[in-house]
Amino acid sequence: MPGIAPDVISHKLAISSAYKPVRQKRRSYDAERYEAMRTEVEKLQTIGFIREATYPVWLANSVMVRKSTGGWRMCQDYTDHNKACPKDSFPLPRIDQLVDATAGLELLSFMDAYSGYNQIFMHPPDSEHTAFITDKGLYCYNVMPFGLKNAGATYQRLVNKIFAGYIGNIMEVYVDDMLVKSRTAEDHLQNLSIMFGILKDYRMRLNPKKCAFGVSSGKFLGFMISQRGIEANPEKIKAIIDMERPKTMKDIQSLTGRVAALTRFISKATDKCVPFFKALKGGKRDITWTAECDNAFQALKNYMSKAPLLSKPLPGEILYLYLSVSGTAVSSVLIWKPEKAELPIFYVSKALQSAELRYPPLEQLALALVVSARRLRPYFQAHGIKVLTNQPLRQVLQKPEISGRLIKWAIELGEFDIQFVPRPAEKGQAVADFISELTPATVQPTSEAITETILPDQPGAERLDTSTPVWGLHVDGSANQQGCGAGLVLTTPEGQKIEYALRFDFRTSNNEAEYEALLAGLRLVKSMNAKQIRIHSDSQLIVNQITADFAARDASMYAYLSTAHQLLRSFEAYEIKQIPRGENSHADALARLASAINDKVGRKVPVEILAQPSTVTSEACAVRYEDTWMSPIYLYLTNGTLPEDKAQARKLRYRSARYTVINDVLYKRGYTTPYLKCLTAEQGEYILREIHSGVCGDHSGSRSLAYKVFRQGYFWPTMHQDANTLVKRCDKCQRFGNVPHIPAEPLTPIVSPWPFAQWGLDLIGPMPQGKGQVKYAVVAVDYFTKWVEAEPLATITAAKIEDFVWTHICCRFGIPYAIITDNDRQFDSELFRQFCTRLKINLFFASPAHPQSNGQVEAINKIVKKLLKRQLDKAKGAWPEKLPEALWAIRTFTERPLEKPLFLWPLDQKQWASANLQGRTKFPSEEPSGENLGDYCLYRILTTNDRLTRGEKRQLDITGPSAETLPKGIHLDAFALGHVSCSQSAPTVPHRKFQNKHTSQGLYKETPIPKEGTQKDQRYAIA
Template sequence: MIDNGSSADILSARVYDELRLDRKDLEPFHVPLKGFGGAEVRSLGTVKLPVRFARAVTSTHALKIKFPTEFGVRELRGSREMARRANLSIFKDKAGMETLNIFEVDRKVQEDNPENFELDPRDKTSREKEEPTKSVILDETEPDKTCHEDMLGIDRSVISHNLAVNEKCKPVVQKRRSFNPERSAAIKEEVSKLLAARSIREVKYPEWVANVVLVKKKNNQWRMCVDFTDLNKACPNDSFPLPRIDQLVDATAGHETLSFMDAYSGYNQIKMHKPDEEKTAFTTDQGLYCYTVMPFGLKKATYQRLVNKMFARQIGRNMEVYVDDMLTKHITADRHTDDLRETFDVLVKYGMKLNPTKCVFGVPSGRFLGYQVHQRGIEVNPEKIQALAKMVSPRTLKDVQKLTGCLASLSRFIAKSTDRCLPFFKALKKGKGIEWNEDCEKAFQALKDYLGQTPLLSKPETGETLYMYLSVSEAATSSVLVRQEDEIQKPIYYTSKALLPAETRYSPAEKMALTLITAAMKLRPYFQAHKIGVYTNCPLKLILQKPEVSGRLTKWVIELSEFDVEYLPRTSIKAQAVADFVAEFTEPSIEVARMMVEQNKKVFKWQLRVDGSTNTHGSGAGVVVSTPERDSVECALRFDFKAINNQAEYEALVAGLKVCTVLGADEVEIFSDSQVVVNQVLDEY
């Protein structure tokens, strides 16, 4: 029961379990609930869940809710008289009621009063564990306030931003742009702040001059940037490697306690290299200024170099850092305060300031690099799902590009994303304009339904064997990487790739091999760190063992040789998310051999030749299996029991069929010189 005017929204335990929610996420709630009958009920706990009801619009003040239907907009109205009576009864009984203070979800440290800091009620640590965490945070936030005027920045002896401008490049002075009064006022205000913070200074006769650019923020305020396009062209590219986001997210998931930290104007805490300051000059109505600190928009990974140096002993152990996003983690909550203190010691040593209003400490879950991470695994960011759910059907090129961009950021969670998005890609084909047809609309609505129940992705454990399922359709290849836990297969990563025109003409077996090599290249860190078992009913092992028939197969074999890959026959699937991946859109891989026969006349069927014999020395059988690619598998068997000739022929047939099953054959042509065996198999006698 959900009521935005009620003091409590009720969800039964049965419905909670059917939603596949973890009871570990429930927070203790000790205040009993009293129903209309007067009986008290003890709840299992409280949990914060996103709720969406179609495209309804509610108004608590007007006691109305409007929502679209196939018959037009409909309206539900509440009773004002009942609302008045409910309010009166609440105030009447308030003096004798037991109350519970519920704090906001985001925990904040107020800059002007650190004592007002409150720990998030979602944190499952006991009060004894909360107090040390609170103490550590207060110790580090009390000494001084974080503001522009107080920021001394990182000492130049540690690091500074060096442009390394190519001397052969001619300096560029951009033509001054004009702004309307509103934007001019915003520029003037920002320049005043930067001057007060000593982040910029006035400059005379600069050789490089850029214009300012204003960008509207979500809160309708203006962000001032500088157009350093010309200056960046004169600077060399920085090849310093940034961490892989996927690896950072995997390394974060599975920890009981997390703390998220954000540097206060992080880039501005790094000083410019003195000789390069005047090259960052920009023009405004107030005059010419240049940066004394590193501004946004310049090339080079100076900030990542800094944090890698600062937290070198912590990264990978109890901390993860991606540019200015910092996270402290621990498997259990009892040692998290020690990790925080170690992190704060480093921050104090280097003089880096945090923005307390954007920091969250000691929580079981949070958003990191666009993902929702917690102890159970990785989930999609709810804000992205909500944005797609509210999105109307695209009508312009920009709308479709925006949609495909959003879906690209969610591709890790979407099984066969290319197949699902194929109508959108067709609508974007050059020369055809935007054709948002019925197929596009169906795919759009199907994606909304699918994203409403995206799977929880698991985190691989060190050294464990991972498994992969492959899928091929007419236009795309797809795969899913899974791990097995308690006989349940949990997805880790979904991949998908559209086939190029030349790739659509590959044989089905080559398409399956292409699917594997594509997944291996995209998921290289997983393939390098784990043994991979590939579930397929296609004879990939035989195909890749004799790649001399195709130059591209030879190349793929070389690329796969660095990984530990084992090919396994597909068995029963032990997870619904994986089962859906295998079932939907797929040309079932068990039919790959049949597809190969139908594709062209040069491809042969599976052939099985068997022969059994017996003599005075014993009995045995010979089996030869020929694959559609003309590869042969030969087996010789010697029986440990006495058998007549017909029994040996039957044993040879059974052994040969077992070999074909392991190889993934679906349709087999059998050859035998025993009329008894042949006629009985054909049901002739």
């Protein structure tokens, strides 16, 4: 067999040198295995797959494995090789995506390479490492054998290379499994011709026994693919159906493993396997097979006997997701609806672990959505998803008291196009297991007797539809000398109870408190998007006024009744019933708690403070607002409205995750602050004026002003820019602001214009005395590259410093432009000054008693001492021997601004050799200084052969000669049309503390001033 040409690809082992070679001892086998082994070796040697090996470094044993046909297959035990080889991270295709890409087509051709791995040659130097031992001798492979760690990645790299441009179009390939697909039968012959041409060019051979051409269905990667859709492998289904009742732990593990292989086809797979998981607990070899396990086992077999057919959605179709939560798992099913039929695409299930079991039911439902989005990410990215739920899931992910976990999930889900819609009444067979969304582990029966009440005369009162979820509400009010409050108990359709309490900041009567409790409950249920509600109250007056049995003659009661009817119109149907006080004890206890509570009492029940009665209305005029920066976010959070542009929609979903809507007002979530109310630019300007120059305004600066607005709980995107503009426009801030008496001067920067031009010099010590009685160290660092030089010294004299500079700096890196030191007498000595003058080295001194002005070398000193401390431990006197190691560690750092290791810099630079010290060439015309440093840097850039890094460009930006790159803190005063010019007041007023800093004014206007030639230059003059 010819095989793939080595110049196309060959397999390399890349064995790590950190592993010692392993020669496995020869194993003994019976006569039958030896005979099969000899036959296989002779066959492989004849066709050239193996050759004899001599003195192999690595040696593996041969292992004989029985085939399903009764014959023997020879394999090699490359366990030790695989440990020594690094993993090849070349990606393999996702099986689910390949299967989806092949379903629903008219004609398919399935192909398999003949001894696929053996068609790739080994890299010649690695061939000897594949040696194996038999009873007749030692052999090694010329081709890539089975059993090597990275063989699959090498083969996938080959097929991706030779079939590039056709994979995903007319072909799908997973390692040695190949498939040619055609949407129509007319195109299939041409597609096969293209594929065969490629196989012929690269000398790849197929196994005709495993090939099938021009068929409508077939087995691919463990699935049955056809034009109808995707079916489970019949062999895997048969393995479960024919399986006997498990008797040991290994049998149950085998059963759960078979279920895991088919989990895509099994609805709520985890729930079906819960009894098996319980039987595995304890780790015993023999398990207790209970009646629950037996029932679950039979139910699983019955389900697998009619496993569903999965569908493939069309591109761009809207997909639907059903969610379900049980006491032990979260599950979902993804479907699509062609022609009103519900066709399943993928079933997902996950067992709840430890803390997840204690999540509230709605958070578990949100977890089901997150798990589905992670597992079905390709579908969520390519399609719009509608989550069919009757639970307030969208409100949970956006509510103000959302937990950190839910915030993280909301941000994660913001990437996808997800909408939440109510569940339809009709459901197909595919979602039969998802009729119930929330199934708690134990459901507590309610004690309330439910009776239907028909109120035809009241607006919105209709007979409750039992097919639609009905919410329950128990309300009670309390008014006493300690205070007034209300208690609410909201019951979801699944039986979950939500407690809520209110405290009133105003006095009410008992009847008014009962009405306030009812109105607060209706507002709460309305926020949950409930359609039908049952209301229970122990107040005879409230119930009979709502049902029109009693008349509301008092003005206050009439106002409350009108408000209640207005809220009740928000529901499709409602029912209100009076119950005895004993059956309303839960809400009564919450009401008493709220009326008596104070801020010093710890509580777990949320208590809302109601500032004014619900019947108070404010007079308002209709104001028409234009769209603001808040409009897209508000519309998305309230109605799910997204822009038509997909990129803008995705960006909006990400952005909206940090916002929430409370009582129809947009708020931004802060990190360490309360919710920030979002304002328009006009509202923000009013807030800025009030804080800056209002009653308590202090005319603070722009940064402080923006921070105060932020701490007051307001936000809009341009608050910092608006604060800066307001301060600049404030007349008092300009007239009475501080006047800089010292003109702006560019600072002398401690910056090096090129590598090894400017060095910092300092001493370390005294330290523990080392060999040679050294107890000091002189350290030098280059300001540009951060290269460090150091030398131990026994004494610190000017002569020692001069010798160090000459030996370690001048002779190695050239004569520097400048040296910066502190004011020690060793540096500020006549001998060292003469040395620097002789070599034309500028000697600068740091500010007295302020070593930070030479901070670069001080920072290096700290690093050197830290490295020496960590290396020396208790042997402190050995620091001179460890100093070179510390220097090497520093020199191998990679500086982020320069983006290259320090030790590479000396190799890139040309040294300054001083042949004529008195007349040394200057670059470009004089030594660089503060004034022409930027010009010098430009010259260096123009004369450097493209070795400029981003770090050097950053240095240029900081110290460049143009006005745009002046040092920080220096600004050019530019005047424009309309600017006001003020002259400074003369210091003649006796009381200067409150003196106006400026007196006369002038306005700049445009005045043409002729220049030489035909053009005119527009200048500014003071009017």
